[in-house]
Amino acid sequence: MLLAVPVGSTEQHGPHLPLTTDTDIAVALVARLTGAVAAPPLCFGSSGEHAGFPGTLSIGREVTQLVLIELGRSASESYPHVLFVSTHGGNAAPVGRAVEYLRFEGRDVRAWSPRFGGDAHAGRTETSMMLALAPSRVRMELAEPGCTEDIGALMPRLTREGVRAVSPNGILGDPTGATAAEGRELLERATAELRAFVRGWIGAELAA
Numbered sequence: 001m002l003l004a005v006p007v008g009s010t011e012q013h014g015p016h017l018p019l020t021t022d023t024d025i026a027v028a029l030v031a032r033l034t035g036a037v038a039a040p041p042l043c044f045g046s047s048g049e050h051a052g053f054p055g056t057l058s059i060g061r062e063v064t065q066l067v068l069i070e071l072g073r074s075a076s077e078s079y080p081h082v083l084f085v086s087t088h089g090g091n092a093a094p095v096g097r098a099v100e101y102l103r104f105e106g107r108d109v110r111a112w113s114p115r116f117g118g119d120a121h122a123g124r125t126e127t128s129m130m131l132a133l134a135p136s137r138v139r140m141e142l143a144e145p146g147c148t149e150d151i152g153a154l155m156p157r158l159t160r161e162g163v164r165a166v167s168p169n170g171i172l173g174d175p176t177g178a179t180a181a182e183g184r185e186l187l188e189r190a191t192a193e194l195r196a197f198v199r200g201w202i203g204a205e206l207a208a
């Protein structure tokens with residue numbers, strides 16, 4: 001039996017998307033992983049890079065890591081396999097360290113993150129998925145381009161100074177062309193990749 005835990009964040013996603021965007025996407029992916037038990041989401045994470053925007057609620061890297069370690073320990077008492085489905089890039093390091101720690105302790109815990117490609121934050125990619133998942137919570141009339149520079153080139157400055165320094169509206173990308181159809185496609189592709197990951201890990205046990 002596999003327990004899948006959506007690991008998200010509560011952070012600004014521009015003027016047009018809800019603060020729960022990452023969590024909503026993680027919950028949606030876990031819900032599509034038929035055969036697994038879906039845990040309630042971890043809806044706070046490490047979002048220091050989004051400080052200075054109203055609504056961001058961050059618990060930082062260390063606490064995120066500790067929460068996942070304790071959660072993984074506890075979950076392993078009930079479930080032989082535990083998977084963190086992590087959709088927020090800022091959580092990648094704490095999620096990775098927590099999994100390393102838990103596996104060192106002999107627990108069968110893994111992490112998986114979707115690679116959607118496209119805009120990095122609150123842009124076309126996430127906006128399309130939110131249009132597919134919860135259109136009434138997307139305010140397309142407020143969608144506008146943010147910083148559209150290449151994310152790789154931006155990374156050093158983002159890490160040092162945060163999103164606010166490079167994008168006053170909090171968006172990395174351009175959400176204006178987003179569509180629900182594109183969002184559905186992104187979610188379907190990610191779901192297929194997630195299922196393939198789980199099959200490769202624990203075999204056909206879950207393949208429904």
Ligand SMILES: [Zn+2]
Binds near residue numbers: 021022122
């Ligand atoms: Zn996001």
